[in-house]
Amino acid sequence: MQLICQNCGKRYADQELLYHCNHCQEPLEVGEVFVGSIRVGNPLRQNMMDRYSDFFPYLQKTAVCLQEGFTPLFKSSSFAQKLGIQEVLLKNETQNPTWSFKDRGTMVAMNYAIQKGFHQFGTVSTGNMAVSVAAYGAAAGKKTVILVGNDIAKEKLAPIAIYGAQVILVDGEYGNLYQESIRLGWKHGIYFINSDHPLRVEGYKTIAYEICEQTNFNPPDYMIVPTSSGGLLRGIEKGFAEFMAAGFIAKKPKLVCAQAAGCAPIVKAWENDAEKIVCWQNPQTEAHAIANPMPPSGNRVLQILRQEQGFAVAVAEDAILQTQKDLAQNGLFVQPASAVALAAAIKLVKEGLLPRQARIACVLTGSGLKYTSVLSKQQLSYQTCGIEKLEGLLKNL
């Protein structure tokens, strides 16, 4: 296995804790496009790595697994009708072991690191990734450290710490902390699995694989991805590329990078036709999980969108909250960041950028239970009555 810079093409031999090209600072990616077979088995006795092992030849064995992946692809005729397009598919990543897509990447990166002899793990995150790394570290029986900014909402700490991870609140700027963690991890043998680590990105390939299988190898025309660091979109793109190289699909979906208007550095660069993103000043959105002002894979995402005839689109705060509510009212309660994908689709339809015959898939990245305090903004109402008055209410439901 080798890492390759997707910008300058520089190749690196397998180096565990290298994220970015020394030369141009762009993200590294596992260089090979893997091809092989799907190893079909009993769904109930198989895990993702049994099924897709050909596409992860560098993983010799699965030392830690919480049975991530194999999540539903929910076909919503209700949203297809609402949007006036042919098909809306919702990849429900909330049914993962820690209730977000992060588990796929954590699993791949941690197993690789264990194979390389690491026994201490870490990440820099305040949300889904923190919980995921803490859980897999616990399951592997390894020491795990989670670095968070000192301004974190205190109620977010306990669901990380319960896994037994050491949680350190660090004063200082988030971007610096990201870089500093990698530097210190390298020095002290702590494997930091941050948001766009090349092997974390590899884990996200499996979302594309599963969508191919779930659509009977006729994937959607557009794949809409809530985008923070850019790692998820990169992984999904590689997954479709590999299944095309393997001859399983005839075409790849166009990729759409969806961001919240309150923190949309990639969309801004896209709209300005720039090659490089610029740090977003003063991020403000309820979609915390994707509020990254300076996405480390942002430039690479721009490159992919150009190559794959994709789009970048930002959605307003009220549209995010409305879509969160609409999704729940179709049975799927997701965190605000996850609603961004479908909200982006609605906007694209309005702007005439999605044709009527389009088939789209949105990634529902994480559970609504992750962040319930936002529900105070949803203007929900309740009724109260004595048991003797109940019949009156039920009669006129």
Add this chain to the structure above:
Amino acid sequence: MQLICQNCGKRYADQELLYHCNHCQEPLEVGEVFVGSIRVGNPLRQNMMDRYSDFFPYLQKTAVCLQEGFTPLFKSSSFAQKLGIQEVLLKNETQNPTWSFKDRGTMVAMNYAIQKGFHQFGTVSTGNMAVSVAAYGAAAGKKTVILVGNDIAKEKLAPIAIYGAQVILVDGEYGNLYQESIRLGWKHGIYFINSDHPLRVEGYKTIAYEICEQTNFNPPDYMIVPTSSGGLLRGIEKGFAEFMAAGFIAKKPKLVCAQAAGCAPIVKAWENDAEKIVCWQNPQTEAHAIANPMPPSGNRVLQILRQEQGFAVAVAEDAILQTQKDLAQNGLFVQPASAVALAAAIKLVKEGLLPRQARIACVLTGSGLKYTSVLSKQQLSYQTCGIEKLEGLLKNL
């Protein structure tokens, strides 16, 4: 399909909203023991009802499905070692669409009711079941009403109401509300899917089916079930009985009813060798999800335990919280009620009631995210530092 009283044997023709025998007030159950084949398909394109349709011959089609079930069976060598027994299996129901086992029962009961022409649904619950019925009602595009006691913790309301269900806070005693909802539902055409509804119980059969498949048809010796109304334990028992009748397994696991010591009416009756449970006064436990003082299927559970050579066991509050923490520190963060099963296993081992060679399975009923305020009792700790001091902390992790 017919309903049968498991106590007096009285049979009832298919009657949608009958829960209990008119004659002896004991719960009704779908009378037939179904046999058939497992319809194996691609795991990613199949749902539970595709696979197990032979065992639900009364469901003509699946009008609403959120792709519940097919949850992992996690084999914990760490807990097997800790308990000193052969095998500990953890059925992780937190990976369901609303992150609890309730979805299996909601799906079966709601589809049946839709087939019968109902278009309004309800339940009486403050927790997992409320969320599940609200979600499936939303997914089915049906009016849904959730009745809760007026003393509900207010933060529990929004994650129910977000699905669009009408939430009514009712003054009055919970047991009365349960009965009154069924009576009024019958009268006004609202299908109430309460905790031990015969078709909800049918849905829980699938947990047993999956465990059979996941153990290669060599199910565990003991199946430990957190028990509230008793519906979950009843369903699991029927599932194993059907797979035995179908010739898939040679023996059924012994069933263990696990309750919190702060609300243990079934355990108390079991220990007193009584045939009937008595209402538990002043329930006090953090395991809210199973704190039912007068379980409507309690007597039936006692009957099953006697027939199947099972046990009933209550666990202390500190053991519940400690086990919640231990599970998280193995990668699985569950609500306190879910920790009760493994805590019961630990107690049974200490008391010499589980042999060394025992293979056990515990049901992890719901996600830890359902009830995070309990984490304030877990004495979790955090560190704080400036970024310049970070290296000092990481060096000595």
